Amino acid sequence: MRLSHIAWNLAGLSLPLAVAAVTVPNLVNKLGDERFGLLALAWGLIGYAGALDLGIGRALTQMVARLRGENNWSAIPDSLATAERITLVAGLVGCVLIIIAALLGAGAFVGAKHTSSGEVRGAMLLLAIALPAQAMSATYRGLNEAYLNFKGISLVRVVLGIVNFGGPYLVALYTTQLPWLVATLVVSRLLALFVYKWLALACFDREPSIERNGTYSGAVARSLFTFGGWFTVSSVVSPILMQADRFMIASTLSAAAVTIYVLPYELVVQSLILVGAVSSVIFPNLSWLIQEKPDQWEGYFRRWLLIVAVLMLLACVILASILPTLLPFWIKKNLSPQSVLVGQILCIGVFANAIGSMFYALIHAKGRSDLTAKLHMTELPIYVGVLFLLLGKFGVVGAAWAWVWRMVLDAVALALIGRGRR
DSSP: OOHHHHHHHHHHHHHHHHHHHHHHHHHHHHHHHHHHHHHHHHHHHHHHGGGGGTTHHHHHHHHHHHHHHTTOGGGHHHHHHHHHHHHHHHHHHHHHHHHHHHHTTGGGGGOOSSSOHHHHHHHHHHHHHHHHHHHHHHHHHHHHHHTTOHHHHHHHHHHHHHHHHHHHHHHHTTOOOHHHHHHHHHHHHHHHHHHHHHHHHHHGGGSTTOOSOOOOOHHHHHHHHHHHHHHHHHHHHHHHHHHHHHHHHHHHTOHHHHHHHHHHHHHHHGGGHHHHHHHHHHHHHHHHHHHHOTTTHHHHHHHHHHHHHHHHHHHHHHHHHHHHHHHHHHHOSSOOHHHHHHHHHHHHHHHHHHHHHHHHHHHHHTTOHHHHHHHHHHHHHHHHHHHHHHHHHHTHHHHHHHHHHHHHHHHHHHHHHHHHOO
16 A cells, blocks of 8 residues: 555545634634534535445445456446446435425424524525535545545545635625525535546546446446445444434534534544545555455554554544643634533544544455444444433533444444454
8 A cells, every 4th residue: 555545645634624723713703603503514414415325435446446456447337337327316316305304394403593494494405406416426436446546536625625614614704694605515516526527537548448438237236235235324324323413412402502512523533534544545455455365454454553543542642632722722712611521522432433444444345344334223223322311411521422432332343343254
């Protein structure tokens, strides 16, 4: 694995954080806790839309990496064409469901007291447009990862990340209306879709014998769903696990309380960019090694697991220590004292999540997405129950402990599964 691949991934994940560091405090002050909390929910919903690719993007990465290892170039265009159709249909279904939910008044459940229902409904309708684009982008990104085109992916991520935070900030200079803020997120996702597709098709130019135009194949679809079907379950359940805390805080407490929780959460969780940079690179490499050189993958995986564990332990200890100074310096105004404690608690879960993410990549590289899906299905009702109880008793601090508990359980389970399967 080239360090340049990790470097490009790291740049793609970290540079937008510099924009977030500048814009988020100003957004909080400009919008107020409630409107910023609603914007945070929009970020969460549009992030959840990635699950609508039904795991096909991840399955496509594994399939194309295997086909390249077998020098079976002619099968790759059909794989992409099949994945395109599946994710387009799934994205459109998600779009229709959000539109129906918005028109039926689902926005009333977010606990907004000072934002009109019309604004919330308008924002939801705009977000619905972004769902097909987000789903299909995951597929094109999957093909790029199979070709190890992390430079191209990272450049798109940089621009997308900058617009994700910078877009609402620029709009907030003129209006605080929620639909206009959300519109920047939608436009950026549509543009990202076209760029990801262009990069994916450009990968074919590396192989002169490949035709760009593939056709849908039922056999390929079944093969994708063999891996992606279970990953679909995981893709649907995992974002619910990741986003349940902020939505339950909004419905149980208030949209303003989401800000108290989300500010430290977003700051602390961003330290996982290192893990994301490594795991997305080792996944196609592990998929290839397990198939082609089964005697080499274990040493390769252990080496990178140790590197990630040491670096993330240091990062989490340092972050928890400086958070009482860093968070007030970052936000400056209207910071709840609870936010610092929430952030320090979440540092424990971040370290556990780092370890779990590495074993998650290993299990999927072995083609056993069913195991992670079953684990997430088991975790979901337990986590929601614990979250509900702790949130009701301890507020946002209880939500933080519930998240930590899930991360630790998840990491232990993934490590046992990853080590126990060949």
